[in-house]
Every structure is written in structure tokens, then in C-alpha cells.
Amino acid sequence: MHSGPLADLDPATLHGILRLRVDVFVVEQNCSYPEIDGRDAEPSTIHFWCADPDGSPVATARLLVDGLADGRSELRIGRVCTRHELRGTGLTSAILDAVVAEIGDRPSVLDAQAHLRDMYARWGYVVVGPQFVEDGVPHVPMRRPAAPAE
Template identity: 70%
Template sequence: MNPTVHAAALADIDPVTLYGLMQLRVDVFVVEQECAYPELDGRDLEPSAVQYWCTDLDGAPIATARLLTDELPDGTALLRIGRVCARHELRGNGLVRLLIDRIVSDIGDRPSVLDAQAHLEQMYARWGYVADGPQFIEDGIPHVPMRR
């Protein structure tokens, strides 16, 4: 497998690819993880949001993540990685590594955060993310806030 990594603002993604990205996220976060929540949260529409994805040979999305900008009360901006997932049958093939490598490269030395599912804390540590607060439950799943 030699997937291609793409990055674009929502408005620059063709409708078929966008549909595939949203379907992948719903398949993983809503259906597979059995979390009935509004997957489409409006944050993808923010002007600074960037979607990342890997495609298979046919161009279909097989892994995805997004990079958001959180505006802090003091007026500073903090980058946030989220919605990281890969098709169930393709996990363990390095797709998430490719995505996070690209995102971290794009972030550079700017600070960034993510909320990792607790069992993935060590995976994100590979990119320098460390726990930055107590574990919490979101949609019945333990999460750890992490910062780099």
C-alpha cells in the first residue's frame, strides 16, 4: 500500500471526496464506536480548518483527520488535531502515522493539542504529545487531553 496524503480546506474538496470523508468519520465514530452524537459539529466549516486524508488507488478516502484553530480567551490561537480515524480493515498499516506526520510537519513548532482516546496516548507520544490534564469521558470513551 502506497497511500497519498491530501490536505485542503473544506471548500476546496470535491463533493465525492468530501462525502467519503464524512462517511468514514460517521462509520468509525458513530456506528463502530456506538456514539450517537452530532459528528458534523460545524467546525469543519471554519475558515482555518484543514482536512487531511489518505486515499486508496481508486482515490477513495481510507483515513482522515482535521486540524482546527481554537481561539483562546486571551486572543491567542491554539491548533487542535481531531477526528483521526482509518477504515477498520486497514488499521495497523501506518495510515494514521502518515496523517499525523504530515499534520505535525505542517504545525511546525507552534503549540498544538488533541484529545486522545486513552488507549492511544502512547501512540501520540511518538510525536511529542504529553498528557495535559486528567482523563475524562466523552461519549462513554476515556480520553486524555494532550499537548505538544
């Protein structure tokens, strides 16, 4: 498992992460949208990835800091994906374990593809709004509340 901001990624790793995301979200899911959205380069964004023995990313996610209208911010998980032939091998769980460990006790949100809501529930995420369609794919907004203060 690897993680870091864009500035710490070597060009081959960045290329591999972006290619994996395009392969999954644009090609496999047949969704034409701007995958490279500018959020990867934000200094607060943390990239997570697992690599094969050659160093090529095979699973990835990113953790963003979203600014809210009231001046506060919240953490947002996004772009979680695993190479098709490696799904079901535990890589997505490893990625999410690392992301949630980074989040710690803080609250966080994500927009899950609707069929994956139960998977995200394993990390404490609950649906907090109605289903919506983004790029032709049904999604649900989910939130993981802050851990109670001890």
C-alpha cells in the same frame, strides 16, 4: 496524502471523509453524537486524508484553530481515524506525520482516546490533565509544546 480546506474538497471526497468518520466514531464505537459539528467548514480548518486507488478516503484527520478566552489561539488535531481493516498499515502515522509537519514548531493540542496516548506520544504529545469521558469513551487531554527557539 492529500490536504486542504473544505473549499478545495470535491463533493465525493468530502462525502467520503464524513462517511469514514461516521463509520468509525458513530457506528463502530457506538457513540451517538453530532459528528458534523460545523468546524469542518471554518476557513482555517485543514483536512488531511489518504485515499484508496479509487479515490475514497480511508484515513483522515483535521487541524483546527481554537480561539482561547484570552484572545490567543491554538492548533487542535481532531477526528483522526482509519478504516477498520486498514489499521496497522501505517496510514494513521502518515496522516499524523502530515499534520505535525503542517503544525511545525507551533504548540498544539488534542484530546486522545485514552488507549491511544502512547501512539500520540511518538509525535511529542504529553498528557496534560486528568482522564475524562466523552460520549462514553475515556479520553486524555494532550499537548505538544512549541519547539524551543534556536
